[in-house]
Amino acid sequence: MTAILGTYDHYGYAAIALLGTFFGAWFLLWITLRSPWAEEVRLWRGVSPPFLGVVGVLFALTLAFLANDTWNAHDRALNTVYQEADGLRSIDALAEHLPAPVKAKVVNAVRDYARVTVTEEWPLLARRQSSKEASDQLDRLLALLAGPDVSASAPTGVHGLMLAQATQVRAARGLRIALSQTHVNPLKWLGMAFLGFLTMISIAMVHVDQSRAEILAMVIFAAAAAPTAAIVLVQGNPFQPPTVVHAGPIAALLDGDAKTR
Template sequence: MQSAVLGAFDHYAYAVVAVVGTFLAVWACDWLLRRSRWAAWCVSWQGVVPPFINILGMMFGLTLAFLANDTWSAHDRAINAVYREADALRTLAALSTPLPEPQRLQLRQAMADYGQTSADEWSWLAQRTQHPDMQRRADALMIRVAAKDVREALGDTVQKLMLDKVSEMRRERDLRVSLSQTHVNPLKWLGMAFLGLLTLLSVAVVHVDKPRAALMSIMLFACGAAPTAAIVLIQGNPFLAPTAVTPEPILSVLPALRPAP
């Protein structure tokens, strides 16, 4: 469990590496251009025209945009999955209303157990793991809906619709789990870091004959690139703070499933 908790926060570690690494690269460039013994030799590089920056800058920007789109798309899919799961649970509750009292109470108890365990699973999803009781709750709900007395009370058509809703809930839950276990792809981010370094170097080369202007230029680039990459990285798990998807849609259904005191 401890290793799972540590692994859950590796997005933050990558974000720290991105920020620290970027500003270390800025320091290295400034040292090379102004204080190293090769500073005079570096001046011989002047002549690179400013539009050259656009080539590498565009490649870097597009790469970062694609990575950000993947991250925020996963966040949106997680939100949609939670709402669809809650809607399926609410529909199931509505369809169970005509059941006789004992069967309705039993079915709604199974639904409440599923919903509560599903909401409790959030702390596990933040650690990229699964609640140990979740599969058992889902199976118990499926078995209860598929029972003979439900078919006799509601008919084949309604029972089939209820089974479809239970299957939909399970699919959306599986989607939540898979999205929580999405890991940072080192190769993608290594490629982005390489393009970022090349862009930073190209900015420095354009201003190589004016070290102070070069420092200001690469600092501005670093201040734009590093925090943006860090923000994208720390949102790698949709169920991890600071922008975690919440189980509130599922929790809002639970009061209707529990009998009044």
């Protein structure tokens, strides 16, 4: 259970963002409108409305930067999967220049790696894990391409290109695994939450002598900020729901192989 909570911690943070924002809004409304100190708080009336924009902009920029990090991680993961698939396809294409027995070994090694990656490793990525079998299959492919059979039978330049593509596949897989380890950074989100709370305090003080306007402004801010933060948080890992980077580009290698049989 602890491992599951640690793996999907971003859902917990999203719930905290939702509940915490609305609780903070309720608390400030209670302090300024219903608490025994409401009259004393109103003595601080007179905060200029433009002041609200200063804190609000800082909060908005912080949330925008965090959202940008999340979208960039998703885009990098997607690009990495396509690079990995492109490297495997390139090895396949270059293998056409090899004698039939050597070509068969290379093609089978590519298919074995793709099959283990899609069927075994991909489900593990959602749990921030990787497959040793996939790593072993990639090592076998690299050893085969660097071995005497391929180097002796490949035309000039083809062998170097095949090794370069295999290196690209290894680098892409390493980055894919690294991105699957993505965790929510509590310190970044704590700073964002602090700025959000200061923004709500600013809203309360600007409208402290206009109760209806204060309630409306606070509700609007909470309704805008809390779901936005939660949406960013639940998409913190590109290999976990709700927006999962799928293995389609690599699986297409296996689909294409099945159609030719």
